[in-house]
Amino acid sequence: MEEKVLVQRSQEGNEEAFAVLVNKYKTKVFNLAFSFTRNRDTADDLAQEVFLKAYLSLSKFQLKSEFGTWLYRITVNHTKDYLRKKIKMKEIHLDDLAVSQQEERLVKEKKEDEEQKRKILYRILDQLPEKYRLILILRDIQGFSYEDLAKILKISPGTVDSRLHRARKMLRQKIMPFLERRHP
């Protein structure tokens, strides 16, 4: 069945049609939430809340845009809200998020250990301004196209390009000390 028909039927309250949409998008929504939280339980809870929110807002969805894009936008906004609340509750300070010297030494000692590098990279990613972290996750981890990024983030393709460049530059500069140098 065509996606538009499924959405229309879901809007009329047909649960079976909505179940088909959920099965189609659950992995992508879950992965997106996981990229931000890196916790399976939290990502699963967030994905459930996203679909619940989407179902309750279906009447607002206009069939002019793509259902997937609309759903990803809800996921991004919902996850952002969750992270903001979490940071407020725990009163996390930037110092707490900073990469410790011990970790730095550890990575330098185990340069081949990709998992360690990944952990460090994610901690650095967490310290980037929200708009840069967001675009890096969507593009480089989730693999969304420039066109999709523009739609999800509601920005122009030109802004996608420049923001992505700034975000990657910032991340590269911060992660540089941890990467193996060919020419020391």
Added chain:
Amino acid sequence: MICKKVEKLLSGYFDGILEPEEKEKLETHVESCSLCQEKRREYQIMLEILRKEEFPEPKPYFWERLQQKLKEKEKYLPLTLGKRWSTRAIPVSLIILLLLTAALLIFLPEKKVELSQTEVLLLRNLNPLPETNTLLEEANIENKNMMLIFTSMEEENSERR
């Protein structure tokens, strides 16, 4: 090509969105510049780590769990057309009422304000007393009464109007 421009282009280079000419210029420069070679390598490693991310699966019975939550929230089910109208009825009625009021104000004919003789004189910045004086000073009692009657009738008429 300058090194500063290379960094900007590297982002597009790894996304494969550079024009062939631009890509060639970039590659030529990078081959001859060790600093830019290092930058390119750093980008490559960084993007490889990010793009190799492995994801776990969502927890089992995803739909069944969601279905249960949907049932709990049944009262918030998508609004039917009738309900949708009822939520919009109040603002729509208010707008119609405002438009009607505006139309009435615009299209109703203006009332002509009739002024009494005294008011006319006052508006013309003239003293109404001399006229009254002539009326009061009338020697003939009959004329005086008639003049008073006409004046009072005139006042009444202007008030009614």
